[in-house]
Amino acid sequence: MNTNPDFRTPEFSARGRRADSLFRYATIAAGAIVLLVLGAVAFTTTKRAWPALDSMGLDFFTSDRWAPNEKFFGARSFIYGSLVASTIAVVLAIPVSIGIALFTTQVVPARWRRPIVYLVDLLAVVPSVVFGLWGILVFAKHVDGFYGFLHDVLGPIPVVGDLFGEGSGRGYMTAGIILAIMITPIITSLAREVIDTCPPADREGAYALGATRWEMIRGTVLPYSKGGLVGAVMLGLGRAMGETIAVALVIGSTANISANLFASGDALPARIANEWGEAEGTWRAALIGLAVTLFAVTILVNLAATAVVNRSLAKSQGTR
């Protein structure tokens, strides 16, 4: 041990400089690895999917006919199913998650906070296959009647009624609800962290100006944490789009495009999981093609969301 640490000794700062540059390279390497892995994944999957992509051409993305026994592969109905189910999931999960996050950070007394947070986080560790089995064996069986009720009530309304047609317990809506339950804890815990970063000074300032609790939340907490909240939702959306087994069990597994939210459909990852075991040759290539498509769709959705957020952030920060 050095009894007289002198921070200005030449050795020390030389070592410091070396550590500094080492740190810089290490972080650059870490960042590069992410890009490298992404690039490698994109390259290999595209290469292995090429036999199918090559023989199908653009039809691979635009056709909704999927007939492995005739070597015809069109992914459109699965892209549609993935988007519809994850949209339902996000629409249902956003108000609930942000509600829980606001509740635990702003409303609930401090001593109740931990158990509630703990319970919500517990939901995140339930394996997806458990959700899937519960979905198919319990939920799908009993939700049938409720869908029928919604169809009877909302069905006759023009345009909106098309969304609530007849159906069974296996379809987009059931998949969306199961996914919503699965992504709620993720969005909640991230949203909680984000909301917690709102400076107390801002909040107390709002109170000082005579704001009610809701006005304070709307005026300071939400604008302050908007970017982070969208990030939280994006992570949830990513999870919903990639979720495989739970969706495979409840979405109904038919290559179908329908505005009816209660109809059966299929999602990209679910189709891969269902058919992988029996697939060979071009069929296998086509399933890898579905993975490439999922990759691309996820990136596109994320880019679009980031663009929207940046624009709205610029706007709201301009007024602040």
Add this chain to the structure above:
Amino acid sequence: MLSTKNRSVSLLAVSLGLALFAGACGDDGGSTAAATGSTAKTGTTKPAASSGATAAPTTTVAPKVEVTGTLNASGATFPKGFYEVAIAEFKKAQPKATLTYAGGGSGKGRTDLQSQVVDWAGSDGLVKDADKPNYKGGEFLYFPTVVAPITVSYNLDGVDKLNLSAETVAKIFQREIKTWDDAAIVAENPDAKAKLTGNITVAHRSDGSGTTEHFTIYLNKSVGAGGTGVWKLKSGSTVEWPADTQAGNGNAGVAQIVKDTKGAIGYVDFSDAKATGLKFASLKNKAGKFVAPSLDGASAAAEGATVNPDLSYDPLWAEGDKAYPIAAPTWILAYVKQTDKAKGETLKTFLRFMLTDGQKLAPSIDYAPLPKGLDEKAIAQLDKLQIPV
């Protein structure tokens, strides 16, 4: 109750059989034992050797060869129940051998065998000639193992017996017949006319499956392109089912839909249909007789099928009055050239077990044994396996 009893009886038969087997395969086993040295030594310390010693120092009762290899396999899920039971029984006789069967689907099994990830593969279907060059280990053999009926199961109150022709089945699964009181169904079941009411819900597999493949081959052969042309979806492990049908994962998933839904119909393998307690239809076979699914019906179908030199055969829509029309075959695929001595010997011993004592195990878990003749051909084929010395 009955099945447990059956099972213990057949287990007894197997253990008896094994003792005989140890003696019966003496000729073959003896020669390998002599050649292998160390394995032969472990064999001589076994009780079998002591009986040999008391009889005579000649080789009339040869010691049982103990095999020590590790065999990994994957493939068809349809015979998985049977393979697991057979492997467990085999391990009792050969405690030093390690065998695993991972399932995963016929396609996975074939792909794994191609790249030599597994030592043998289970497959419900045959390998296309175009794919054969992809098999890195060269030439491979088909060993048929069991046959099993695929049922057309339904859920209709008060109807305990339902007769269906292939044409009606095809129309139901294509959604051309949508209600149970359709004239075509009533004509085949005049006695049940009053109970045939309500809408039909069609259940099929959501995952790619050999069961789907065999079911659609049956429809394609009987009333498809080759026949009357009623069946238009062709055949394959996944076909383009109409959108207003229900899909379940695995045989158990389809069985669940049929069980839960009034008016549902679906194709489910025999053992799952029985385990779920479903009612199944009698199907009209090629000879024009309505036959209920049974192990005897499946064996009869296999007997009526022509066996090719490579031991591939097609028991679907087979000839014969007793033949059940959807009897599904399944095979074990293994390379001719074995590269590892211990593995090769274990494989040969295991396959011999499957084709002899394993066959007696099959009925206890609702699989039909191979018909006489086919099992002998498969045993004869064992000699084609090339094991390094």
